[in-house]
Amino acid sequence: MFNTLSRMIRTGILTEPLPAGGEAPPAVESMQHDLWKILGRALCIRHVDAGSCNGCELEIHALNNPYYNLEGAGIKFVASPRHADLLLVTGPVSVNMEEALRRTYDAIPEPKIVVAIGDCSACGGMFSARGENKPASYASRGGIANVIPVNHTVRGCPPAPAAILAGILQAVAAC
Amino acid sequence: MIFDSFDQPMNPLPSNIACSHASLSAVEWQRTADELKEIGATFLTLWGSDNCDRNGGFSIHSAFLHPEGTFVLTHAIASLTNPTYPTLAHAFPAALRMERATRDLLGIASTAPDQRPWLRHNGWAANIYPLRKDFVPQVATDNSQLTTSPYPFVQVEGDGVHEIAVGPVHAGIIEPGHFRFSVVGEKVLRLEERLGYTHRGIAKQFESLAQKDGHRLAARISGDSTVAFSWAYSAALEAITRTVCPVRAVHLRALALEHERIANHLGDLGALGNDAGFAFGLTQFSRLKEDLLRANLDAFGARYLFDTICPGGVAADLPQMAYAHLVHLYRTLDHEVAGLRAIYGEHGGLQDRFRESGLLSSDLARQLGAVGLVARASGIAQDLRVDHPWPPYDKLATTMVTENAGDVAARVQIRFREIFESLRLCRALLAELSHTSVEANPIATTVTAAKPDCLGIGVIEGWRGPVMIALETGANGSIRRCHAHDPSWQNWPLLEYAILRNIVPDFPLINKSFNLSYSGQDG
Numbered sequence: 001m002f003n004t005l006s007r008m009i010r011t012g013i014l015t016e017p018l019p020a021g022g023e024a025p026p027a028v029e030s031m032q033h034d035l036w037k038i039l040g041r042a043l044c045i046r047h048v049d050a051g052s053c054n055g056c057e058l059e060i061h062a063l064n065n066p067y068y069n070l071e072g073a074g075i076k077f078v079a080s081p082r083h084a085d086l087l088l089v090t091g092p093v094s095v096n097m098e099e100a101l102r103r104t105y106d107a108i109p110e111p112k113i114v115v116a117i118g119d120c121s122a123c124g125g126m127f128s129a130r131g132e133n134k135p136a137s138y139a140s141r142g143g144i145a146n147v148i149p150v151n152h153t154v155r156g157c158p159p160a161p162a163a164i165l166a167g168i169l170q171a172v173a174a175c
Numbered sequence: 176m177i178f179d180s181f182d183q184p185m186n187p188l189p190s191n192i193a194c195s196h197a198s199l200s201a202v203e204w205q206r207t208a209d210e211l212k213e214i215g216a217t218f219l220t221l222w223g224s225d226n227c228d229r230n231g232g233f234s235i236h237s238a239f240l241h242p243e244g245t246f247v248l249t250h251a252i253a254s255l256t257n258p259t260y261p262t263l264a265h266a267f268p269a270a271l272r273m274e275r276a277t278r279d280l281l282g283i284a285s286t287a288p289d290q291r292p293w294l295r296h297n298g299w300a301a302n303i304y305p306l307r308k309d310f311v312p313q314v315a316t317d318n319s320q321l322t323t324s325p326y327p328f329v330q331v332e333g334d335g336v337h338e339i340a341v342g343p344v345h346a347g348i349i350e351p352g353h354f355r356f357s358v359v360g361e362k363v364l365r366l367e368e369r370l371g372y373t374h375r376g377i378a379k380q381f382e383s384l385a386q387k388d389g390h391r392l393a394a395r396i397s398g399d400s401t402v403a404f405s406w407a408y409s410a411a412l413e414a415i416t417r418t419v420c421p422v423r424a425v426h427l428r429a430l431a432l433e434h435e436r437i438a439n440h441l442g443d444l445g446a447l448g449n450d451a452g453f454a455f456g457l458t459q460f461s462r463l464k465e466d467l468l469r470a471n472l473d474a475f476g477a478r479y480l481f482d483t484i485c486p487g488g489v490a491a492d493l494p495q496m497a498y499a500h501l502v503h504l505y506r507t508l509d510h511e512v513a514g515l516r517a518i519y520g521e522h523g524g525l526q527d528r529f530r531e532s533g534l535l536s537s538d539l540a541r542q543l544g545a546v547g548l549v550a551r552a553s554g555i556a557q558d559l560r561v562d563h564p565w566p567p568y569d570k571l572a573t574t575m576v577t578e579n580a581g582d583v584a585a586r587v588q589i590r591f592r593e594i595f596e597s598l599r600l601c602r603a604l605l606a607e608l609s610h611t612s613v614e615a616n617p618i619a620t621t622v623t624a625a626k627p628d629c630l631g632i633g634v635i636e637g638w639r640g641p642v643m644i645a646l647e648t649g650a651n652g653s654i655r656r657c658h659a660h661d662p663s664w665q666n667w668p669l670l671e672y673a674i675l676r677n678i679v680p681d682f683p684l685i686n687k688s689f690n691l692s693y694s695g696q697d698g
Contacts, residue, residue, distance in 0.1 A: 047348045051373045053694045055398025065461035079346035095298030096372045138305045139376030
């Protein structure tokens with residue numbers, strides 16, 4: 001127990017300022033204030049992997065580490081789409097995930113925001129023909145927007161956690 | 176030598192480790208597999224290919240690991256109308272799902288009784304085989320005629336037995352897959368997995384790429400093993416073209432591979448603590464992992480090392496400032512992880528959840544053909560870096576880490592101990608890199624287009640286990656066929672056994688202790 005406590009104290013607080021969401025970088029307080037004004041509570045995010053390589057998932061995971069401290073900013077991941085305000089989707093949409101993605105989207109109450117994460121989610125990435133957002137193969141439907149409406153897209157392969165966080169903030173600010 | 180009885184001689188295949196190949200009749204194909212089982216060979220992978228466009232019919236290939244190296248067996252199937260081949264699943268149970276997947280993609284069936292589809296759900300018609308050379312993409316994307324049929328899970332019957340269906344969308348930030356639990360009360364009687372949700376048609380996509388670009392797709396098969404896959408691809412192509420990768424590039428590749436291993440182990444150790452209710456573990460390990468990822472960005476130019484390795488070498492050299500930074504990072508990690516290991520070890524609540532959970536006995540692991548980290552945690556000494564060290568591991572004298580208990584605690588210990596060993600390797604590699612001059616040592620060499628119809632094998636010990644690429648070249652620098660294998664194929668079925676007699680609430684913990692790839696196996 002002593003070791004655990006002393007390590008906590010030695011580690012200290014590592015949380016960094018949030019990245020720029022709009023024109024000016026928001027302080028945690030103003031971010032929380034905005035979210036409160038819009039939603040009346042924390043922003044709840046549901047994530048769906050629609051066929052990614054897991055690279056984007058790893059970077060979304062990183063948002064929960066002490067450096068980015070997503071929950072400290074009033075944003076949390078929830079276990080059910082029925083609890084969510086925002087859907088974070090990764091991957092090109094694999095044919096085998098198409099129905100599950102649609103159903104998850106339908107299960108989120110209105111109003112809802114969809115943020116697509118990563119190059120594959122934008123246009124199918126390496127799984128589309130010559131970078132065009134077309135269902136290039138028997139197994140992939142291409143970008144997320146080919147299957148459900150998308151509000152905001154974060155490019156990158158995979159995008160860094162700060163870029164994902166900035167994308168979430170921009171999508172919320174635009175609503 | 177066990178192959179003396181063959182009519183066909185064994186021929187060497189281009190590979191980064193010793194590799195021999197034989198073409199066999201149907202009878203020999205199965206008999207050889209039985210013999211390989213008897214001498215304790217490990218089943219690596221199985222794939223099919225179509226040569227109908229040049230009057231060759233279909234072929235089925237299998238690969239095995241053995242102290243002498245890799246063995247690749249090929250059987251040319253005679254029938255074009257009803258192509259079948261003898262199953263290997265009786266000797267190597269892990270082959271079954273690969274046989275089912277081969278049927279989905281290529282329309283050649285094994286003689287195994289289980290012929291349920293594996294990668295094909297209801298997204299394309301049952302009579303469409305994407306990997307056939309006469310495949311027409313437009314037909315496959317026309318789904319107006321599709322009929323959907325439910326997947327026949329094996330039913331468990333009896334008083335009080337009920338089913339819990341989980342997925343494909345899970346409650347966390349993870350990949351999709353379906354788990355069907357049959358339970359009595361909270362105890363698991365049976366678990367059946369259904370995977371394939373993230374099938375993106377990787378094998379087909381390879382065929383649209385030039386050989387020189389294939390590593391970029393290989394890097395995106397399983398994002399947490401991007402270094403291992405892009406190295407395996409590059410190794411296969413380099414072996415075919417007889418390209419000698421510069422020494423400096425080889426060291427940089429190994430450094431990247433060990434960084435990948437450490438990053439994944441750190442992430443898993445945190446998540447395992449968290450799944451047992453010890454959030455402190457997640458906080459501490461995720462911070463250390465972030466430190467490593469940021470160091471990756473400074474040293475390699477990418478947090479997750481995508482596209483760091485390319486055919487012929489690596490994309491970039493370490494910047495000068497990276498050396499001191501990495502030395503410092505390794506020292507910090509060594510110290511911090513040792514401290515956290517002591518905390519994990521002394522935490523009664525944590526050890527209570529870890530010990531005897533998700534038990535996979537050594538006998539069962541051997542029988543079912545476990546590979547990689549999971550095998551080593553069940554007492555099977557198997558690590559390509561030690562058994563078949565390819566450069567630069569031939570100079571590094573890697574120490575194999577094994578545990579005997581086969582439970583979650585053992586898989587936790589393997590990760591701790593492998594981090595220390597990887598840190599030692601990183602220090603040795605960094606010392607080597609800092610001693611050689613950047614100017615006199617290139618980091619990449621040109622890879623010429625390979626001759627058509629060459630088969631090459633790249634095998635790399637990734638953090639999960641052996642990752643393999645079988646590359647068959649086409650004309651003018653094209654890829655005729657590329658089969659990618661993730662060790663998760665072998666280890667997913669083991670999870671179905673490890674969960675038996677455990678309670679449902681322990682599944683997330685046990686699953687995490689395996690931490691298998693969905694995208695890697697779905698392809």
